[in-house]
Amino acid sequence: MLSAFTPRPLKRLFTANQCWTSFLDAGGLRDIEVEAVTKMLACGTRILGVKEYICDKPECPHVRYVTNSCGSRACPSCGKKATDLWIATQLNRLPDCDWVHLVFTLPDTQWPVFESNRWLLNDVCRLAVENLLYAARKRGQEPGIFCAIHTYGRRLNWHPHVHVSVTCGGLNKHGQWKKLSFLKDAMRSRWMWNMRQRLLKAWSEGLAMPESLSHITTESQRRSLVLKAGGKYWHVYMSKKTAGGRNTARYLGRYLKKPPIAASRLAHYNGGGA
Known part of the structure; x- marks a missing residue:
């Protein structure tokens, strides 16, 4: 059985009081914006598919299901992972200078x-x-x-x-x-x-x-x-x-790859503004 799904902070903001639906109805959004939000809302749900992991021992009854991620930069979860991976890659590429x-x-x-x-x-x-x-x-x-x-x-x-x-x-x-x-x-x-x-x-x-x-x-x-x-x-x-490539890679990662909205910045939602 899949465990109960707990919406992530940004998802809660977009789905509370039909916020995202209201934005769509108002129009004026670009296709790429609609696509990014749609992926983010589907991330970690059955909509994107589920992987089943079972033990290779026939007598073992344990089964684990893992929902697929969206890979969108607009998604705080996937965007954070992409940022960390990008920084790790750049550490081997950037000149180690000021x-x-x-x-x-x-x-x-x-x-x-x-x-x-x-x-x-x-x-x-x-x-x-x-x-x-x-x-x-x-x-x-x-x-x-x-x-x-x-x-x-x-x-x-x-x-x-x-x-x-x-x-x-x-x-x-x-x-x-x-x-x-x-x-x-x-x-x-x-x-x-x-x-x-x-x-x-x-x-x-x-x-x-x-x-x-x-x-x-x-x-x-x-x-x-x-x-x-x-x-x-x-x-x-x-x-x-900035001294060295390591600090520079971290700095660049924040500006080149980070998601536009970090979950940590969502402190309060009053039904009309966040």
């Missing part, structure tokens, strides 16, 4: 543009990496870089930004390892310039205009949004150096 971690942000006035034109997010990652490569190659060095884009903030609101980890050194043309550092102000200036130029070009490629920016209809208004609005909110955050 690393520095950076975050490239965009002004909130432009967040809606990227939400309605998600294909632009690829350029956000690319330009963040090119920023670092430009600085390193000016000195004749090739660094190691990890990059991941996050489209949500700590409050799970839409907030596109880029996490980048880069080695504090690189290989020169002779294959020799040389120390490398980056100037925060110079990176911020290049980041702001390159992203603004990309956005201006994107307007001519046919951007979908979000409803919140529907009042912007002329070329001068578009240029003002890109070139003037939110000038002081283009940030490049740079952490202190």
Whole structure:
């Protein structure tokens, strides 16, 4: 017999008061979002199948049933396992040197543009990496870089930004390892310039205009949004150096592989908010 099923915290939140059903009925969800939640809700249930384990001794009556997991990153249980496995793998790959971690942000006035034109997010990652490569190659060095884009903030609101980890050194043309550092102000200036130029070009490629920016209809208004609005909110955050590949792998695992909602963060549900 299968033991009684106890819902996990995130499942309880999605199923309490028909929350997930209400979201579906309201519409507006992307297929990938519906798929991720559907997998998470089915994880550990008979819906995904059950494995039967029996003793190889004919006289032994013991039988054990194990339900299959979903393997979705949105699932706190499966996502945690995937994170731990990923970190263990990277420990054998990452250079055992100092690393520095950076975050490239965009002004909130432009967040809606990227939400309605998600294909632009690829350029956000690319330009963040090119920023670092430009600085390193000016000195004749090739660094190691990890990059991941996050489209949500700590409050799970839409907030596109880029996490980048880069080695504090690189290989020169002779294959020799040389120390490398980056100037925060110079990176911020290049980041702001390159992203603004990309956005201006994107307007001519046919951007979908979000409803919140529907009042912007002329070329001068578009240029003002890109070139003037939110000038002081283009940030490049740079952490202190992290020593060694082990600490770096753990740091990267939290940002590259972790589930978007950890069960430990679900403290209370009052029927309307968590």
